[in-house]
Structure formats: C-alpha cells, structure tokens
Amino acid sequence: QVQLVESGGGLVQAGGSLRLSCAASGRTLSIYAMGWFRQAPGKDREFVVSISRSGGYTGYADSVKGRFTISRDNAKNTVYLQMNNLEPEDTAVYYCAADRGPTSLYSPGSRDPNAYEYWGQGTQVTVSS
Secondary structure, eight states, X not given: OOEEEEEOOEEEETTOOEEEEEEEESSOGGGSOEEEEXXXXXXXXXXXXXXXXXXXXXXXXXXXXXXXEXXXXXXXTEEEEEEOSOOGGGOEEEEEEEEXXXXXXXOOOOSXXXXXXXXXXXXXXXXXX
C-alpha cells in the first residue's frame, strides 16, 4: 500500500506560480511511475503530467507544456509539480497518483487515470484573473 499526500495548493493571481508536493509513505516510490491529474468543477479528471521511475522521462498535456514541470526525489519519496504562469483555466483540484508498478524504467507514465492505483486526496489550486 502507498499513501500519497499532496500539499502546496492555494490561491494565486494569473501569471503567478505554485509548487505542489506529493509525499508518499508505506512503500518506496521508486518502483512507480507517477502522475498529476486535475479535476475542475463539472469536468472529468484530466491528465496533467507524468514522470518515469527515475525521472528521466516525462509526458505533459499540451495545455501545460512549457509552464509546468514535474520532478521527483526518490530519496525523499516525493514528487513535485512546479506550475508557472498560471492561468484561470488551471483552477482545479490537483491529484497525484502512483501507477500499478513496478513500471518499466523507460516509461514516462500513462495519461490514462485507470492505469494508476494509488491516489492522494487532492489539493485545491485557484487562479484568479
């Protein structure tokens, strides 16, 4: 079992930045590809970004490419999401997730939420215009 806890959300003006963290306990994260997803009110949960076990491979949704950066520190069992130049459209609850593991070292992680087994409780990000 893996427990995931997100933090770092909040209210920010458009153009601002936030850094989300996802801390894991229960098992090492190093065997899992990790992903960030988000869900806005009235919308389906959508893929944001994912990262391979070692951090060498990543995948980004087009809507966040060039603005968001995912990283991980397996020694700290933590995954990060640096969000820059935030837009009101980024407002959502952000969730981190660990896939079903163990994953190929070269897989950047899936864009399909069904590929992920463990989920955090989410952290709210609100971007005002």
